[in-house]
Amino acid sequence: MALDRIGFLLKHAYLAYEGLAAEKYEAIGATARECGVLAQIQEVVGGSQLELAAELGVDRTTMAQLLETLEQRGLVSRVPLSTDRRKNVVSLTTDGHELLARDRSVREEMDREFLSPIDPRDRAAFRTALHAIIDNRSGSLGTR
Amino acid sequence: MALDRIGFLLKHAYLAYEGLAAEKYEAIGATARECGVLAQIQEVVGGSQLELAAELGVDRTTMAQLLETLEQRGLVSRVPLSTDRRKNVVSLTTDGHELLARDRSVREEMDREFLSPIDPRDRAAFRTALHAIIDNRSGSLGTR
DNA sequence: TATTGTTATACTCTATAACTATA
DNA sequence: TATAGTTATAGAGTATAACAATA
Numbered sequence: 001m002a003l004d005r006i007g008f009l010l011k012h013a014y015l016a017y018e019g020l021a022a023e024k025y026e027a028i029g030a031t032a033r034e035c036g037v038l039a040q041i042q043e044v045v046g047g048s049q050l051e052l053a054a055e056l057g058v059d060r061t062t063m064a065q066l067l068e069t070l071e072q073r074g075l076v077s078r079v080p081l082s083t084d085r086r087k088n089v090v091s092l093t094t095d096g097h098e099l100l101a102r103d104r105s106v107r108e109e110m111d112r113e114f115l116s117p118i119d120p121r122d123r124a125a126f127r128t129a130l131h132a133i134i135d136n137r138s139g140s141l142g143t144r
Numbered sequence: 145m146a147l148d149r150i151g152f153l154l155k156h157a158y159l160a161y162e163g164l165a166a167e168k169y170e171a172i173g174a175t176a177r178e179c180g181v182l183a184q185i186q187e188v189v190g191g192s193q194l195e196l197a198a199e200l201g202v203d204r205t206t207m208a209q210l211l212e213t214l215e216q217r218g219l220v221s222r223v224p225l226s227t228d229r230r231k232n233v234v235s236l237t238t239d240g241h242e243l244l245a246r247d248r249s250v251r252e253e254m255d256r257e258f259l260s261p262i263d264p265r266d267r268a269a270f271r272t273a274l275h276a277i278i279d280n281r282s283g284s285l286g287t288r
Numbered sequence: 289t290a291t292t293g294t295t296a297t298a299c300t301c302t303a304t305a306a307c308t309a310t311a
Numbered sequence: 312t313a314t315a316g317t318t319a320t321a322g323a324g325t326a327t328a329a330c331a332a333t334a
Contacts, residue, residue: 002180002181002183002184002187002199002200003184003199003200004271005176005180005183005251006161006254006255006258006259006271007158007161007162007165007176007177007180008180009271009274009275009278010154010157010158010161010274011158012201012274012278013154013274013277013278014151014154014155014158015201016277016278016280016281017150017151017154017277018151019281020281021151032149032151033151036146036149036151036152037146039146039149040146040147043146048315048316049315049316050314050315050316055146055147056146056147057156057159058302058303059302059303059304060315060316060317061302061303061304061316061317061318062301062302062303063316064315064316064317064318065301065302065317068317078316080310084310084311084314084315085309085310085311085315086309086310086311086314086315086316087310087314087315087316088315088316107149110150111150114150114277115150115277116280117273117276117277117279117280118272118273118276118277119269119272119273122266122269122272122273123273125263125266125269125270126269126270126273127148127150127153128262128263128266129261129262129263129266129267129270130153130154130156130157131153132261132262133157133160133161133258133259133261133262134153134156134157134160135261136160136260136261137160137163137164192292192293193292193293194291194292194293202325202326203325203326203327204292204293204294205293205294205295205325205326205327206324206325206326207293208292208293208294208295209294209324209325212294222293224333228291228292228333228334229292229332229333229334230291230292230293230332230333230334231291231292231293231333232292232293
């Protein structure tokens with residue numbers, strides 16, 4: 001059966017995630033992806049755009065676009081680094097931190113609902129498997 | 145950690161799959177996705193384009209485009225159904241069947257390599273989990 | 289009128305290339 | 312010269328809308 005193919009399953013599982021996330025995140029005025037970016041900014045305080053891009057596995061031009069909209073909405077700030085003014089120090093604003101707090105509860109609800117069809121005993125292994133696949137082929141991350 | 149988010153994991157696992165598939169499938173002159181379409185055509189002999197689209201979870205216009213290139217390459221045939229000439233009966237040509245045979249070995253190798261970082265005891269559960277997620281939110285399939 | 293398929297178009301996501309400024 | 316960031320552009324992939332043929 002074509003539908004049993006791993007690629008098909010992964011793609012549609014991801015589409016299922018996106019669909020649910022679009023619903024759940026509508027209430028907080030940001031996408032799950034944007035919240036992921038904010039979370040990474042919080043994680044790596046004082047990181048440059050290029051560092052962020054590498055960590056999130058996107059191109060630096062994509063990063064610039066993402067940050068542009070986040071900055072316009074007052075969620076992040078970009079300040080040139082004094083010791084190397086080519087670099088921007090990216091950090092969360094107060095609003096950014098607040099959004100991230102709301103994100104946490106949305107995400108908890110999302111995860112609960114999204115993972116609910118998986119046997120509880122298999123949920124941890126499911127995450128582990130995804131991690132293993134990504135690590136095994138880390139070329140897919142850090143596009144450059 | 146932002147990278148622990150389910151959406152991020154699913155997305156990058158899928159990107160990892162796509163990257164590996166692009167390499168492995170290069171040799172047979174078709175993409176993994178195209179082979180999936182061929183497999184579904186073989187599965188549902190005599191299906192219309194609309195039926196195929198629903199099964200594969202794509203739009204009928206996307207289906208038309210996919211079939212267009214497959215037909216041009218002599219892998220599938222589209223013949224109006226005699227009893228309802230609005231519908232096309234889609235089926236595999238000899239070349240289509242041959243490609244599908246080559247696909248099988250490529251896919252076996254792919255799956256082995258792609259799933260290798262997962263604990264062997266967890267591999268079946270991994271597939272099951274993906275199925276469960278998709279079934280649970282079947283709105284993500286059959287776009288319409 | 290409704291359905292199937294096609295075509296034209298547009299949107300999203302993402303990357304490549306060219307540019308600016310800094311180093 | 313090399314690096315960080317920006318901007319313009321282009322390519323996938325996919326969908327919506329309008330259309331033709333058929334029912």
